[in-house]
Amino acid sequence: MAKKSYLIASFFIAISIIYITRLFFLQTVDWDDYQAAAEKNIIQKTIEKPYRGLIYDRHGHILVYNAPVFDIQCIPAMMHSWNLDIFCRYFPITKKNLTEKIKKAQTFSKVKPYTLIQGIPQQYFAYIQEKLMEFPGCIARVCHIRRYTYPILAKTIGYMGKISPQEKKKKKYLLNDWVGKTGLEKQYDDILRGNNGWSLHLINAQGSVQGKYRQGNLDILPIPGKNIITTIDSALQNYGTKLLQGKIGSIVAIDPNNGEVLTIVSSPSYDPNEFAAKAHTSLQHLLQDPTHPLFHRATMAIYPPGSIFKTIQGLLALQEGVIQPFEKILCHQKKVKCHPHRSPTHLITAIQFSCNPYFYTVFKKMMEKYTDVTIGFQIWRARVLQFGLGKPLGIDIPTEKGGYIPTIAAYDQKYGHKQWQHSHIRSLDIGQGEILITPLQMANIAAIIANKGFYYQPHLVKSIGDMAIKCSKHTLDISKTHFDVIQKGMFLATKNTWRAFIKHMPFACKTGTVENPHGADHSVFIAFAPQKKPKIAIAVYVENAGWGGRSAAAIGSLMIEKYLNAKITRPWIEQYVLKGHFLD
16 A cells, blocks of 8 residues: 555656646746747737839939839728728729639738738829728738839839749748849849838737837838939930930940940830839730830840941951051952942041951951961951950840850851851951841940940949949950051041031041841941040941941931030931931
């Protein structure tokens, strides 16, 4: 009996120890965890979105700002008395859509707010604001959407959109976050978006807010995004957009002294304000447009450069020593056609008159300088790549293309190993054939010639907040004196191109007419101005517009005049461009 009593007593003692130990942990060690769990059931955490950074032009004019709009949210536990027909009468939503969203809201949570309607404009919200009181648990939350001062730069600035499934995996994004999808909005999204804050409220079992939790001491204020100052001259951008209206092409202008992009026009385009108001339907419409208004032709379209490439050919020939600046060559048209001009010609006048046979002979000399044409081609290609061709220049917007400079491997595959000669690749001499470059690269070529052998990486952002942006400098392995020769030819070319000529403003240019097997030829133009201490280097490319001396030259010279003089002294040239009858 004593043994049995001992076992029973031991059992009760053990149970007592377990309960005492558990009680100790509940009252001391685990108290904070249980208190936190209890508080979690009565606390509502509301994410406070930051004010997205603004975007300015180089002169401090606002390009992109934030306009207030309102989202309508509901707390499902408080919606039992709602009249859905009346709600749909007041608010921009169909009953079918509303019913579907209410079901999703109830599945999501009974007490947490769920968004029913997004982006109600401020003026419309003022009309329906008082109606909210008729619907218990209906909450209006202010947020912001992007608005644009001018209907320009749509593809360069880019647009905002809801996060994708891939983006949701990143911890920095929350459900229903909007992020930059293209352009500067995407490239600088982390800088523009800022950091979320939050506020904590006490709620009852029905989901009604009872007040601030701990007097708001645990609330975190959102940190606004940083503002961006771009390199864009909005007046010049507006003018370029006007000149390219109704045409397919692009304009890129760069300050050769620092690589800042002054204007970057791609046509056709779209109104970013209309797009922001109804992004989903607008996106579908634009994607189906056969003119591809979402396609950024300035950085993504790749074309043969045509005769503007002769400036590079001349530089490379001088550097390789296969010609001298005033060495004359016959304009022999049996090999390649040309237009009337005096013959023989040297490099300066060959640039001036864009002599095809001259550059045919020059390129042939470069290829045949060595015993094996592939050696000459490899040296030629390496020097061409110095101009920022064959790869993206690194401008600060996504999806920039790098163009294409053909390789030995490509020709070996096409013609057979060591089975090709200069005659197989002769079209390269005048910028045709396999060479493909972007309008941005064309403007950069003009900047290189203006600088006599170097360029700064083209960029669109001048400063972020108070921090100025400096970009890398690239120097070519080509003698500075060779650029003097090319510049002289380009100065004379301006005098020959009457639609480009501006009285009392000497500048350098080169036109090009690019063969197009699918229709009318393309018109191309590069230039820099003024003659001394250049401030602008520009490229214009207009598809299916014929001779380079017509549309592209007229547009380019108008842009130069607008930038340097802030006014146009040749209204007849402006009217010629606006009419757009370039093939007449």
